[in-house]
Amino acid sequence: MIPQPRVSVITTGSELVPWDRTPTGPQIRDSNAPMLAALMRQYGVPFVKIDHAADTTDALAAAVARHSDADILLFTGGVSVGDYDLVPEVLQSLGARVVFHKVRQKPGKPLLFAVGDKNVFFGLPGNPLAAHFCCHRYVRPAVMRLRGERGPTDLVGKLTVPVLPKPGRTHFVLAEARWNDSEKEWQLTPSPGISSADIFSATEASCFIEIPAGREKLPPNTTVRFSFLSHAWESSQPGNHEESA
Incomplete structure (x- = not known):
């Protein structure tokens, strides 16, 4: 029997609305959550929990608590250098160890990886194409390893x-x-x-x-x-x- 890792996706950004809602004013549709869920299914994870957190430390910490049973927790957005990019700060405050933050690559420079007691965290850029690349390059091998499979070649x-x-x-x-x-x-x-x-x-x-x-x-x-x-x-x-x- 192939192990099935538990994966959760938390999108960040107060400007986001679900993909099936009509945005108004400065709002934009969330394309990252359905994209990442589809990629997880491609990697062999049939069920993915999806959540959203506003750009506050309390909202992000509460989202992490709601998904404490996840083996892999994916954030999109909140990992760059803006005033509202709070994911690194929140993870550290919750006891996670940031292994690396920012990679000399294009796309996906703001990428973050952290380790908690029972789960791992990937902070993907909010930019859709960068999130798509980082998921393939970094998250996919982690999922395959948890499933007992050989990584990409x-x-x-x-x-x-x-x-x-x-x-x-x-x-x-x-x-x-x-x-x-x-x-x-x-x-x-x-x-x-x-x-x-x-x-x-x-x-x-x-x-x-x-x-x-x-x-x-x-x-x-x-x-x-x-x-x-x-x-x-x-x-x-x-x-x-x-x-x-």
Whole structure:
């Protein structure tokens, strides 16, 4: 029997309203909660608890208490550097140990990971595309480990077009991977330029390309590492699925 980790999602931000309500004034629909719940189902977690907390320390602490039975508790928003980004402070006040906060990567620089007595916490950015990436890159391996499964596999492929990465940080780029049977290699085509909130473009990609910090413009045929967005993509594709060095 495969263990089923208990996962809760807590969205933060007083401006958010549920996806099925019409926003007014400065309000915006919450797209992160249904997206993360869908990703959890993709990872093999059929039931996810969803909650919301306003931007106050009391509201956040109360939300954590309501989900104290979760093995993994995901926050979206509240982890950057604004006056209302209170998740790190609240977790520390509740006795959790912040293992890391902020990663030199794009997207998802504000990412947070903390450990409590009986659960772990991921603080994902409120930006939908960054939350989508961080969930795949960091939360998915944790879920798979709790389910007793092997983590995602990194592969290598070649760019079909030039890529100009952002300087100073490891850059992850959404892309489509296709197997070239004549060359016996993966060919990677990055997604066109998309905004940070354009989560719909992510549904058309099959992988993330990883470009190390410090790299300049990469010409076509440059070899890069990549990871599929789901095990279904990875297992259904032809080609060499051995781990890259």
